[in-house]
Amino acid sequence: MTRIVAVSGVLPAHRYRQEEIAEALAALCLPPGTDRAALRRLHAGAGVTTRHLALPLERYADIDGFGQANDAFIAAALDLGERAVRAALAESGLAAEEIDLVVSTSVTGIAAPSLEARLAGPLGLRPDVRRLPVFGLGCAAGAAGLARLHDHLAGRPGQAALLLSTELCSLTLQRSDASTANLVASALFGDGAGALLAVGPGHPRYGTSRGPEVVATRSRLYPGTGHLLGWDIGDRGFRIVLGGELPELAGLHVTEEVAAFLAEHDLKPADVTAWICHPGGPKVLDALQDGLGLPESALAPSRRSLARSGNLSSASVLHILRDVVAEGPPPPGSTGLVLALGPGFCSELVLLRW
Structure with missing residues (x-):
């Protein structure tokens, strides 16, 4: 089985209260003179206190089009990605040249060469490191x-693998778009x-590591x-598609999938000590909690x-796993x-055991 030996999470330096962000985005997204009460209610009910x-x-008003947004994505993503990897390496005791595979994920910008290719030199990764950049999940x-790290290491048990997730969701904001999906995002x-x-x-x-093992996926x-x-991709970049039925689907189908997956390993939801659940939003979390009968x-x-930081897309589960470990790993x-x-x-499920 695969063992997780380190996990890190990093955030940009620019931190704001939710109320500050709501007022700034109202000026960008709503037509002049529009009542801001509905937007304020959305922000107040999102379960978010601060975001980075x-x-x-103030820079977001100056971004004109997808090209500028994507240039900003690459610059900021390289900085954050390097910080995240260096933190994980320091925690693990591994050297960068010991890494055999890098899986790099993002859905909020495009880079070719991909982010992990651009970081290979500064980090000291080997020239023959295997790379798998992932977009669209x-x-x-x-x-x-x-899960893909686990698949790779099952066939190469002597190797080490790195997962890097870099998400800059704020740079996908659509200016002058007062649609419900854009305002919720x-x-x-x-x-x-x-x-x-x-x-x-x-x-x-x-x-020698006390990190959890991956049992199954x-x-x-x-x-x-x-x-x-998903995204509707146009001249101005990524416009979010966000259906209102998602919490209901999570409460019905995803909870059934989780129960069936656990049952294959003679487990029930009540047997899970640590839930590393992506925070898709308060309604999604409520639906999963109710559907699985969780406290x-x-x-x-x-x-x-x-x-603390909002929905970080693919990076959220890494931040939550880091927090679970930092608060004292389960017995x-x-x-x-x-x-x-x-x-x-x-849905993607990964069963862990400490």
């Missing part, structure tokens, strides 16, 4: 990336990056739901992460579940 943004708040990519999503290092059972670090597409979540404490790490033998949802509509 890639740029100073959205918020599910943090869990899916961990403006209330919910934040910016950040995370990195995770894992090794196979034949690696020397495997037996599952990917699931839900037919007929592809229109509910309020089970998803508390997800709600705290949402309040040996405890079970954890990484759960994330994304475009498709899809």
